[in-house]
Structure formats: structure tokens, C-alpha cells
Amino acid sequence: MTPVLTLEPLSRAHLTETAALWADPAVIRYTNIAAPCTAAEAANRLDCLLDGQRELPAHTAFAVREGAAFLGLAGCPPVDAAAGIYGLFYQLLPACWGRGVGLAAARQVLDRLGALAPSLVLADTVAGNTASVRILERLGFIRTAVHPGAFCRAGQTLDIWDYALRWDGRNGVPD
Template sequence: MKNAYFGETLSFSYMTGEDIFPVSRMLEKESVCKWLFFGPNSSDMTRKYFEPLIDAMENDIKAKNQLKTHIFTIRERISGHFVGQCALLPVDFSEGSYTAAYQLDDICWRRGYGFEACRFLVYYAFFVCGGYRINADCAKENTASCRILEKCGFLKECNQEKYWNYKDSFHDRVLYSLLFENIPLNFQESLKNEFEESLF
């Protein structure tokens, strides 16, 4: 089993306990959490959330079981600098369907990293997990995230008005989906060529 995957500029490795500190620092920031449904979080809240998930992943890896939750730490491929995290969360009672999520530290914005992270999740969900559907959502005002999802082939399914109430201001949630059968063959090949080139 691979422990890490490599894109053009980023690496994606299964999250470990050592990654909790940089993730905590990221999720303490108001700017990072602006369009999330949670946060900013204290470091203790972040640790309590991620430790059981990390333990479950590590136990599955040791036992060579199929992972139930897939959480990755994102770093710059060459420098190793922390960039953010991304995850695929299984949809209850629907094997092969996942919800994709990613957060990037604000110092790493506007470098194309969000697009590369989203491409990785598409690759991982379909070609590693053998999934058939990926779900995603973002705040309507988060136009950068909407563009990333659409560039990766996600289709807008609906707009949920006033879904989030953040600091007495309402925000709509946009729901997206991507079905494996809708991915063009040339896009499938580009994903496999990008992320299957090397082992950790």
C-alpha cells in the first residue's frame, strides 16, 4: 500500500499525529475558516477531532484492512512545507460514494494547490478506492472553490439558500457531484499519469 502520492507540485500522505500541530495552526485562523461550516478551532478541539481518525487509519493500515476514512496532509513536493489537508469521507450506507473536502493554509492560496488537491481526491476516490460518486459542497460566495470543483468536472446539483449562519450573516451552500461514468477518458488518463508515477 502506498503511504504517499505525488502530484506535479504537491505530495499527499496519510495524516499522522505529527501533522496535528500544523493542521491546528491552520484551523485557528479566521481567514482559513471563513467559508467552512466549523472553526476557527482551538488546538485542543482539533486534536480531539483528529486523533481517533488517525488511530483508526493507522490500525487499518497495520492490519492491511481497507481504510474507512481517508485523511491526507498536503505538502510541497520539493520543500516539504505544509500546505493543508484533504479528505475523502464515506457516505453512510452507500459503498463507493464519498464526500470530498480540502483546506489550505492561507499563505498557500492562489498557487493552484487547491486544483491539484481536488484532482488528487478525484484520482484517489475512483482509481484507488474504486468509488462511483464524489460529493462536494462550498459556500456560494466562495467562488474560488466553486471554480476548482467545476474545473475538475464536478456538476452543480442545487443551491441551498441560507444554509449557514456565520456571524449573523447567511450564506448559501452549493452542492456538487462527480460520477465516474462522466469523466472523459483523456481526463482519466491524465489523472493516472500524474499520481501513479512514484511510490513513497
């Protein structure tokens, strides 16, 4: 059963929740966040996400909720908004892993992104993150590059896989 999620435009009001998310070692395991964030680091990270939203005609970064419960973040911040290029991300609390929340959140974010007429959506994942690989491929993303040994954390060296989804104005997000 697909979870019923709500996407709230990300704001400074989400700082406490995002700080807890980014302080969780399991959440940041396969991200570009090298160590659990302090409150100040989380505030800075949130401000950077919000700054990227300021010039856009629609929100592209969201808090993910199921009912009142905060589950994490998902979004498509601009890589090059003028060219219609955005980058997909999602970071979810471990309690929702394995329930289809990542796929549902990513699908909803991509549906909302359609209003901005994107031409290309990019994503990357660590090769060992099989859940993210499955999500991206179910959404129609195609692997475009492999960066051998580009991810090093806790004594592990893994490949990073780049993905892309070309948007032609007719494609919806696959079910």
C-alpha cells in the same frame, strides 16, 4: 505552473500543523468549523478524520505539502464506503491561495480515490467561496442542489451549493 505537491496520509503526527490550520479564521471562514479551534478541539477533529480511515483499504485524507512545507489538508472521507460514496474537502493555508494548490491537491486526492472504485464523490461549498466553486467545476463536479441561506456566519447568510461527481470507472480527473 501547477505546484508540485506531495500527499502524506494523515496521522496523529500532523496534529500541530492541523491545529494551526484550524485555528486560522481565514481558513475556516467557509467551513463547518464555527470558530478557531483550540488545541483540544483540533485533536478531537483530527481523531474523527482518522477514525473514518481505519476500516478503509486505502487512505483518503492527507496532509498537503510542497517540499517540506505544510500547506493544508485534502481528502475524500467516506460518506458511505459500502456504496462507494465519498466527500471531497480541502483546507489550505492562505499563503497558498491563488496559486493552483487547491485544484492540484483536489485532483491528486481524486486520483488516489480511484483505487477504491468510488461511484460518487460529493462536495459542497458556500456560494460566496468562488475559488471552491471554480475548483469543483473544473474537476467536473455538477451542482445538484442549492440550500438558500443555509450558511450563517459573522452576520452573513449565504447559500450552500451541493456538487456531485459520478464515477464510472473510465473517467479520470479532468486536466
